[in-house]
Amino acid sequence: MNMMTGVSPWERLIRPDRVHGSLYTDPEIFEAELKNIWYRTWVYVGHESEVPNANDYVVKSIGPQSVIMTRDEQGKVNLLLNRCSHRGNQVCSFERGNARSFTCPFHSWTFANDGRLVGYAFPDGYEGQDKSQLALGRVTRVESYRGFVFGSFAADGPTLKEHLGGAAETIDRLVRTSPEGEVEITAGFLKHRVKANWKFILENECDGYHPAFVHTSIFGVADSMIGKLYGGTSTALTRDYGNGHTEIDLRPEFRKRDAPMSWFGTSEERLPDYTARMKTAYGDTAAREIMIDGTPHVMIFPNLFIAEIQMFVIQPLGVDDSVQHVTALQFKGAPDLNRRLRQQTMGSVGPAGFLLADDSEMYERCHRGVLARNPEWIFLGRGEKRQRQDELGFTVGHVTDEVPSRGIWAHYRKLMEAA
């Protein structure tokens, strides 16, 4: 903070309609983000369905740190840091499994799957030590929303529900696509690495300006309906929910089409079992509405992206090194729908996907581009004059407008200035 002028360094770098290129490339800014964002705010870690049984575990991450998500014998979900309290060795070296305890390979200290230290090797020599002070580190706060488990390293701060704010409703919208009201994450992840700053990915997820150009190769050869959703005449919206959460709301377009399952390029006839189960679960009218509206396209700040049929988790490893973990969403009680979701997801995302290979190419080229500092700024002013508030008070704009990026940066600035 510059006391002379009262202008924070962040205010100099982040303006309402533009941000400074160094925000994507400066290693010191990246270190500050780890501290002020990744190790403080709520970050999505994993889904409860990835550890369905007692003693199941799966290795996840918060930024570059490895986190073990376990379900202990009592059925509680824990987020433990994968770091031995003796000398720091990683206690878990498998990606998933079922284990009551983890034994560190270095000197054989053993930890229960709720983090407690349960035994030393050669216990003589540890007289008078308090084992309870030598547990595995834990993510300070753990909360879940409809099966999505989030962690925060800050002891105080908003609850998860407060953090999600208006965006919580998009998760409600998502889970009702299942006749049993539950999402399952069971198809395994593709891990797509890019040499680019994580914020290029974050902003791209709800950038409705690029699809017509970046994805022209696939829209041109596949008879995909996606292209039309992002055109100049589309009635779809971009929305800023606050707290960095952003959305592309495609419902106005799907409602115009008025055809159940059209959001997913299919029809009721092709999914008779699913359609019947939805009608039984929700009644004819509500089921029809759900099947017309489809699932959300929402970016929960800073790392959980629900993209209609798939879920992405953004992981920053370094200022120019990021991974997108991606899997097909699976809906409980909908095997015929799930099969199509897997097939379409495999076609479109991951390292060889028809869509994501080109998106990733753009992040990498942007990253190399902004290393040049003339011009210094990234311009994000599209639609600034025509944005407005919706009925709930959230800022909305045309689908091609940069409402989401402006929302992300306003929140980012708050988090960085609060340091």
Add this chain to the structure above:
Amino acid sequence: MLSRESSATLMSAITAFLYREARLQDEHQYEAWEKLWTDDGVYWVPANGADIDPERQMSIIYDNRSRIALRVRQLMTGKHFTQTPQSNLRRLISNIELMDEQPDNGDIAVASNSLIFESSLRDDMLWAARSEYRLRHVDGELRMASKKVILVNNDKAIYTLSFLV
């Protein structure tokens, strides 16, 4: 069981086929490469190991014949930006083996290793894989009925793989 001579003849035909496939891939001859497939061809690049169930788990590529055609058509537009400009590629194919267990329908099971050098806008990359083929004689020529490419590092986060592997 094939006689020693017929097995040598078959092996040299297979080797020639794999080398040709490698060259077509390296030189971005997409249409000629597509013609190497049978009508029921399956192109599979698993993730997270070699033995996942592609009907249940995510794969990097799991293309049926029509999706192979779509992949080729996208590359042919010249606007698939991750291959515009195209990667410069050269690969070595080796350790070609006829696998003993021949499938019932007369397809030939073949495996090989490959080491691929890719030079793209991003960087220079080295990719390593084991490829398992089922080859079939169609109108007197060998074709691919399936190709499974197991990248050595398919359990890790990998960079974009947008050339034909």
